[in-house]
Amino acid sequence: MDLWPNKAELSQYFDEYRAVQIGRFVYRYLPGVAFFVFVMQLYFGGANILAQALVYFFFILSIPFQAVVMLGVKADKFLPPALADWYKQGVAKVNEQDGDIKLTRNKPRYVDLATLLNISYANSRHSH
Incomplete structure (x- = not known):
C-alpha cells in the first residue's frame, strides 16, 4: 500500500490506484470509526449491549486488515x-x-x- 505512488494521474491508467487509495483511507480512518461505534453503542445502549458492541467493533476493525491482505494478494499477482x-x-x-x-x-x-x-x-x- 505504501509502495504505490500517491499520484492522482495514475488513476487514469491503473485501476489498482483506486483500490490502493481506498485501502489507505480504510487503514487510516476505520480504527477510529470502530472505536466511535463501540463507545456510542455502550453510551446509548448501556452495559447489556456489550456483546453486540464488541461484534460491531471487531467487524469494523477487521476491515483495514482485510484491505491490507487483499492488496498484498494483488501485489503478488503477475501483470497481464x-x-x-x-x-x-x-x-x-x-x-x-x-x-x-x-x-x-x-x-x-x-x-x-x-x-x-x-x-x-x-x-x-x-x-x-
Whole structure:
C-alpha cells in the first residue's frame, strides 16, 4: 500500500490506484470509526449491549486488515501481458537514462510495477 505512488494521474491508467487509495483511507480512518461505534453503542445502549458492541467493533476493525491482505494478494499477482510489456519498456527506459536498476524482467508482478513507478517519479523529480 505504501509502495504505490500517491499520484492522482495514475488513476487514469491503473485501476489498482483506486483500490490502493481506498485501502489507505480504510487503514487510516476505520480504527477510529470502530472505536466511535463501540463507545456510542455502550453510551446509548448501556452495559447489556456489550456483546453486540464488541461484534460491531471487531467487524469494523477487521476491515483495514482485510484491505491490507487483499492488496498484498494483488501485489503478488503477475501483470497481464499488455501491462507486462509496458513495464518491461519502462524498465529499459529507466536503465537507459540512469544506469542499471534491479527489477525483474521475467514475469513481473504488481509490486514490481509499483517499484518502477516510484523509481520513475523519483527520477523525474531529480531531473527537474
